[in-house]
Amino acid sequence: xxxxxxxxxxxxxxxxxxxxxxxxxxxxxxxxxxxxxxxxxxxxxxxxxxxxxxxxxxxxxxxxxxxxxxxxxxxxxxxxxxxxxxxxxxxxxxxxxxxxxxxxxxxxxxxxxxxxxxxxxxxxxxxxxxxxxxxxxxxxxxxxxxxxxxxxxxxxxxxxxxxxxxxxxxxxxxxxxxxxxxxxxxxxxxxxxxxxxxxxxxxxxxxxxxxxxxxxxxxxxxxxxxxxxxxxxxxxxxxxxxxxxxxxxxxxxxxxxxxxxxxxxxxxxxxxxxxxxxxxxxxxxxxxxxxxxxxxxxxxxxxxxxxxxxxxxxxxxxxxxxxxxxxxxxxxxxxxxxxxxxxxxxxxxxxxxxxxxxxxxxxxxxxxxxxxxxxxxxxxxxxxxxxxxxxxxxxxxxxxxxxxxxxxxxxxxxxxxxxxxxxxxxxxxxxxxxxxxxxxxxxxxxxxxxxxxxxxxxxxxxxxxxxxxxxxxxxxxxxxxxxxxxxxxxxxxxxxxxxxxxxxxxxxxxxxxxxxxxxxxxxxxxxxxxxxxxxxxxxxxxxxxxxxxxxxxxxxxxxxxxxxxxxxxxxxxxxxxxxxxxxxxxxxxxxxxxxxxxxxxxxxxxxxxxxxxxxxxxxxxxxxxxxxxxxxxxxxxxxxxxxxxxxxxxxxxxxxxxxxxxxxxxxxxxxxxxxxxxxxxxxxxxxxxxxxxxxxxxxxxxxxxxxxxxxxxxxxxxxxxxxxxxxxxxxxxxxxxxxxxxxxxxxxxxxxxxxxxxxxxxxxxxxxxxxxxxxxxxxxxxxxxxxxxxxxxxxxxxxxxxxxxxxxxxxxxxxxx
Numbered sequence: 001x002x003x004x005x006x007x008x009x010x011x012x013x014x015x016x017x018x019x020x021x022x023x024x025x026x027x028x029x030x031x032x033x034x035x036x037x038x039x040x041x042x043x044x045x046x047x048x049x050x051x052x053x054x055x056x057x058x059x060x061x062x063x064x065x066x067x068x069x070x071x072x073x074x075x076x077x078x079x080x081x082x083x084x085x086x087x088x089x090x091x092x093x094x095x096x097x098x099x100x101x102x103x104x105x106x107x108x109x110x111x112x113x114x115x116x117x118x119x120x121x122x123x124x125x126x127x128x129x130x131x132x133x134x135x136x137x138x139x140x141x142x143x144x145x146x147x148x149x150x151x152x153x154x155x156x157x158x159x160x161x162x163x164x165x166x167x168x169x170x171x172x173x174x175x176x177x178x179x180x181x182x183x184x185x186x187x188x189x190x191x192x193x194x195x196x197x198x199x200x201x202x203x204x205x206x207x208x209x210x211x212x213x214x215x216x217x218x219x220x221x222x223x224x225x226x227x228x229x230x231x232x233x234x235x236x237x238x239x240x241x242x243x244x245x246x247x248x249x250x251x252x253x254x255x256x257x258x259x260x261x262x263x264x265x266x267x268x269x270x271x272x273x274x275x276x277x278x279x280x281x282x283x284x285x286x287x288x289x290x291x292x293x294x295x296x297x298x299x300x301x302x303x304x305x306x307x308x309x310x311x312x313x314x315x316x317x318x319x320x321x322x323x324x325x326x327x328x329x330x331x332x333x334x335x336x337x338x339x340x341x342x343x344x345x346x347x348x349x350x351x352x353x354x355x356x357x358x359x360x361x362x363x364x365x366x367x368x369x370x371x372x373x374x375x376x377x378x379x380x381x382x383x384x385x386x387x388x389x390x391x392x393x394x395x396x397x398x399x400x401x402x403x404x405x406x407x408x409x410x411x412x413x414x415x416x417x418x419x420x421x422x423x424x425x426x427x428x429x430x431x432x433x434x435x436x437x438x439x440x441x442x443x444x445x446x447x448x449x450x451x452x453x454x455x456x457x458x459x460x461x462x463x464x465x466x467x468x469x470x471x472x473x474x475x476x477x478x479x480x481x482x483x484x485x486x487x488x489x490x491x492x493x494x495x496x497x498x499x500x501x502x503x504x505x506x507x508x509x510x511x512x513x514x515x516x517x518x519x520x521x522x523x524x525x526x527x528x529x530x531x532x533x534x535x536x537x538x539x540x541x542x543x544x545x546x547x548x549x550x551x552x553x554x555x556x557x558x559x560x561x562x563x564x565x566x567x568x569x570x571x572x573x574x575x576x577x578x579x580x581x582x583x584x585x586x587x588x589x590x591x592x593x594x595x596x597x598x599x600x601x602x603x604x605x606x607x608x609x610x611x612x613x614x615x616x617x618x619x620x621x622x623x624x625x626x627x628x629x630x631x632x633x634x635x636x637x638x639x640x641x642x643x644x645x646x647x648x649x650x651x652x653x654x655x656x657x658x659x660x661x662x663x664x665x666x667x668x669x670x671x672x673x674x675x676x677x678x679x680x681x682x683x684x685x686x687x688x689x690x691x692x693x694x695x696x697x698x699x700x701x702x703x704x705x706x707x708x709x710x711x712x713x714x715x716x717x718x719x720x721x722x723x724x725x726x727x728x729x730x731x732x733x734x735x736x737x738x739x740x741x742x743x744x745x746x747x748x749x750x751x752x753x754x755x756x757x758x759x760x761x762x763x764x765x766x767x768x769x770x771x772x773x774x775x776x777x778x779x780x781x782x783x784x785x786x787x788x789x790x791x792x793x794x795x796x797x798x799x800x801x802x803x804x805x806x807x808x809x810x811x812x813x814x815x816x817x
Contacts, residue, residue: 002027002112004034005088008081015075017047019064020057022181023079024140025113025193028057031082047071060179079184083110096122111193113140128198137199142182149173150182153192154200156212157230158223160189166211188220204231213240234265242270242304247280247311254278269298273308276315285315306335310343317350325350333366338379341370345383348390357394357550364390368403381410381418388425395552395578397429404429420449420458424465431469432553434581439469460488460497467500472582474621476504495523502531511535530554534561552578560588568592576604586621593620593681593695602695607683609642609699611744612719615732619679619695626732629678633657634671636736638683642697643740647690657736701729701744704751713758720755720772728776749777756783766790781810 004012004027012018012034020031032042035055047054049068058064064076084092089105092115096104100122107127108114116136121127128137142150149169156163164174177183183190192200209231216224221244228237241257254277258266265271276291292312300308313328329350332343344367351360364387371380384407391400404426411419427442443465450458463482470479479500486497498520505514514535521528526545533542539562546555556574559567560583572592575583583589584604596602608618615635617624629635637657641648654664661667672684672691685694700719707715729744730737752773759766770787774780784807791800 002030002084002115003088003092004030005082005084007085008077011075016052017054017071017074018056019067019074019076020055021077021079021082022058022061022063022179023082023184024181025111025196026077026079026082026181027112030112031055031077032057047074061181062179079181082112084112084115085110093119093122095119107194109194111195113137113193114195117195126198126202128195129202133195133199137196140196141200142177142180146173146176146182150177150192151200152208153177153183154197155204155209155227155231156216156223157197157226158186158189158191158216158220159183160215160220162215163189163212166215167208188223198230201230206231206233209233210236229260234262235268237261238265238268238270238274239301239304242273242307245274245277247277249281251278251281254281269295269300270304272298273304273311276308276311280311280315285318288315289319302335303337303339306332306339306343310339310346313343313346317346322350322354329363333363333370337370337374338376341367341374341376341379341383343367344370345379345386348386352390355549357390360390361387377410378415381407381415384410385418385422385425392425392429394550395555395574395580397433397553398579400429401426416449416453417455417458420446420453420455421461423449424461427465428468431465431472432582433579434585456488457490457493460486460490460493464493464496464500467497467504471500471503471507472585474585474587476507479504480508491523495521495528499524499528499531502535506531506535526551526554530558533558553580556580556583557588560586560592563588563591568595572601576601584620585618588621590621590680593679596681596695605695606698607642607693607695609639609697611639611643611730612700612704612748613728613731615639615730617679619683620681622679624678630674631671632733632736633667634674634678636733637668637671638675639730639733639737640740641684641691641693642699643701643744647687647692650686650689650691653691701747705747708747708751708754711754713755716751716755716758720751745776749773749780752776753783756786761790762793779810779814781807781814781816784810 018031018035020026020028032055035042038053040053040055041051042055042057044057044059046058046063046066047056047068049070051071056067067074067076084105086101086105089108089110090096090098090101093101093104096118100118103125104114104118104122107125108118113136117127117133120132121130124130127133141147150173152167152169153159153164153174155167159174161171161174164171174183178185178190182196183192191197204227209227210233213224213227213233213236216227217240221240225237225241225244228234228240238261245254245257247254254274258271258274258278261271266275272291272295276288276295279285279288279291289312292308292315295308296305296312309328310332313325313332316322316328317325326347329343329347333340333347335343344363348360348363348367351357351363364383367383368380368387371377371383384403388400388402388404388407391397391403404422408419408422408426411422413419423442423446427439427446430436430438430442443462446458446462446465450462463485467479467482470476470482483497483501483504486493488494498517501517502514502521505511505517514531518528518531518535521531526542526549529545530542533539534557539558543555543558543562546552546558552574556571559571559574568591572595574580575589575592581604584592593605596605605620610616610618615626617638626632626635629638637653640653640656650665650668654661654668657671658664658667668691672686675684676682683694685692704716704719706712707719729748730741734741752769756766756769756773759769767787767790770783770790773783774787777783784803788800788803788807791797791803
């Protein structure tokens with residue numbers, strides 16, 4: 001009798017009841033002997049509720065449903081629990097040598113019922129063919145009605161529903177063989193114990209074996225290979241092996257696959273290809289190339305020929321022979337399916353390294369199509385990502401959006417980590433395009449996916465894009481704070497973060513810290529070289545390199561920094577052509593505004609005016625506050641022109657702002673000159689006695705009016721922030737701009753009223769909005785009454801009474817009482 005595994009004994013000792021496995025040959029006799037030795041009851045029927053010290057030997061797996069609920073904590077064994085490991089096997093066969101132990105264990109899989117065969121035929125590589133096996137294994141065979149189905153299934157080392165269908169085995173027979181224990185559960189299906197499988201199908205039918213292997217090849221290639229080898233179908237085995245083998249699976253795996261082949265097959269072209277994979281895995285590209293070339297000289301089917309060309313292209317590229325590599329990749333890409341996609345992708349990668357970007361783009365598009373045809377969604381999406389990155393690297397941001405969006409659609413919802421990273425790629429494109437609503441949309445998408453599927457890597461890339469946004473907004477200190485949260489060891493992420501740290505320190509006037517940070521960014525090539533050039537001021541080499549590599553974004557940045565007249569013209573043309581609108585908001589872009597001589601170009605440099613709170617203008621990267629103007633009246637003149645919806649008469653403006661001057665028109669002209677000096681470019685034009693702004697105006701008042709008209713409540717809330725302090729319009733110029741202030745205050749009051757009304761009655765946001773509304777207009781009795789009701793609703797009677805006192809004072813001042 002075979003011994004019980006040592007690892008099982010401690011579990012048995014702790015049990016109060018045990019269910020024996022149904023699986024055939026799982027050493028049930030030893031279990032019964034163990035139970036009898038402990039005085040336990042050994043029974044064919046389920047234990048009674050509350051019963052202890054029992055061994056139940058069910059006939060079928062389905063019988064387990066009869067186990068009483070209070071016995072659910074019993075030890076329920078499966079066949080795998082009774083398999084013998086190397087130590088158990090050696091202890092059971094002490095008379096055998098170490099080599100015999102190893103060989104017989106490999107043959108049997110540790111199946112206890114195979115111990116007698118191993119003991120009596122230890123040197124027989126096929127003991128199932130010996131007459132002795134009939135006496136020992138026949139009692140373990142299924143009954144006659146199931147025997148034919150079992151024999152058909154036994155040609156396969158792994159059995160799945162599809163395998164059974166291909167082999168014409170009725171589902172009822174499959175269920176019976178599994179239910180009564182002849183088929184043991186496998187993580188991917190079912191299998192016979194290896195000696196029993198060999199005994200059932202000692203000479204597998206080649207046709208049946210091919211059918212079974214075809215059913216397994218796509219999802220379980222190792223089982224398909226075992227099935228073909230068991231049937232002696234070495235040509236089929238070798239073809240499939242060549243299709244699924246990869247150099248990345250490692251030397252040990254490839255050596256084992258080659259050792260398994262019979263000697264006559266080791267010189268076949270597919271075997272030469274496998275030997276080439278092994279040579280590459282062993283870091284011997286020259287010998288790998290030789291083996292691939294020998295394989296291509298022999299007969300290969302079209303798919304495998306394409307695979308070998310692709311593999312030879314890889315080693316030729318590694319050896320610095322790009323032309324030969326491209327020829328190989330081109331031949332492989334002419335086929336179909338996954339190999340064509342891999343070859344197209346490899347070809348594109350090499351073309352990018354050679355600076356042949358247009359060809360690389362076409363090759364990537366071919367790879368996308370091939371992966372799509374093959375149904376390989378992950379690699380289709382990855383090729384689209386790479387295509388987007390190729391466009392982005394060339395500064396073709398709008399062209400990058402389409403492949404990124406297509407990749408995002410493929411990644412969702414099954415690949416949330418990749419989808420989040422694609423959201424971030426799209427957000428970065430929109431950052432440089434100056435499209436902030438789209439940036440917010442994709443950042444929200446990435447944050448949402450990260451919250452659902454947390455990842456330190458995703459968090460790091462999210463912080464990187466937020467740091468890019470901070471730098472583009474002119475806040476390097478905030479960028480450094482964001483970059484400090486990146487902890488992941490992704491080398492690419494660390495290099496990107498180092499580059500942004502270097503830029504932030506440079507913009508903060510900290511060149512030593514910038515140079516230190518830049519040391520970690522060297523893997524980024526031209527972009528790191530550009531940052532180094534911006535630190536040193538030697539921009540000529542990096543400009544030449546950017547032209548060679550078609551790196552338009554880097555070229556524009558370098559041209560703006562060198563700032564020769566021709567540089568500025570070229571930079572503006574590139575920005576206008578490719579939509580790099582965010583660059584026009586940087587300080588380096590200020591000289592470009594002087595080149596804007598036509599309405600279309602001037603539209604790229606809007607004059608932004610903030611009237612809520614302290615007065616502030618932003619234009620072409622410059623921020624100008626009231627203290628930056630030579631005179632208050634020059635600032636007031638600009639505000640009046642900016643807030644007017646039509647040109648203003650020179651005489652009217654002169655009389656309005658300089659009524660007591662000897663020559664009001666001269667004073668007006670001086671103010672216009674002052675505005676030009678303040679902004680570095682002419683901002684006011686004169687035509688037929690009328691003054692107008694040369695650049696389009698974007699004002700917070702216009703945004704407020706637009707949100708109010710469209711009832712855009714979220715937009716209104718954003719414009720009215722912060723709601724924790726009183727809002728006022730043009731507080732810096734109360735005397736100079738009385739008319740503009742009066743109109744703007746009415747608009748602000750209406751906006752605050754709509755915002756307050758939109759808040760839920762019981763929400764503290766309604767209270768805060770009402771307080772702001774009252775602070776902006778202390779005579780607003782309606783809002784005071786609303787605030788009283790809010791306090792009463794929340795039981796804050798003292799605060800309500802205080803507001804009533806204020807209301808009585810207000811009504812008395814207005815003569816309403």
